[in-house]
Amino acid sequence: MANITFSSPAMKKDITVYAVAGDRRSLLAVAQENQVPIHYECQDGECGSCAVQVLPLSGKGPKGVHLTEKEKTVLLLSGKVSKEELARLEVTDVAPEWRLACQYMLLDDDILVKF
Numbered sequence: 001m002a003n004i005t006f007s008s009p010a011m012k013k014d015i016t017v018y019a020v021a022g023d024r025r026s027l028l029a030v031a032q033e034n035q036v037p038i039h040y041e042c043q044d045g046e047c048g049s050c051a052v053q054v055l056p057l058s059g060k061g062p063k064g065v066h067l068t069e070k071e072k073t074v075l076l077l078s079g080k081v082s083k084e085e086l087a088r089l090e091v092t093d094v095a096p097e098w099r100l101a102c103q104y105m106l107l108d109d110d111i112l113v114k115f
C-alpha cells in the first residue's frame with residue numbers, strides 16, 4: 001500500500017489517498033478518481049500538460065524506474081529535465097523529479113505529488 005499526497009495551490013488543502021499494492025493505474029487516473037485537479041489533455045504522454053513533481057516520502061529515495069522514450073522526449077522539450085539528467089537516468093535508473101502523471105505507474109512508495 002502506498003500513500004499518495006497531492007499538493008497544489010489549486011487545492012484548498014493537501015489530499016492523501018491510498019493505493020493498494022499492485023495497483024497498475026497511472027498517477028493521473030488516481031488523481032481523477034479522487035477529484036484532484038491535475039491538468040491534462042492527451043492522456044497519452046504526448047502533450048506534457050500533466051507534468052508534476054513526484055517526491056519520495058519514504059526516505060529511501062526514488063526507486064529505479066523506466067521512462068518511456070515518449071515521456072523522456074516530452075519532459076526534455078518542456079524543459080522539465082535536462083539532457084544531463086536523462087543521461088544520468090540511463091546509468092542509475094533514478095527517475096527525475098518531474099514526471100508525466102499520465103505515464104507514471106504507481107509503485108509501492110509513499111510519494112508527494114506537487115503541481
Ligand code: FES
Nearest residue numbers: 043045048050102
Ligand atoms: S496528458 Fe498529455 S502528456 Fe499527460
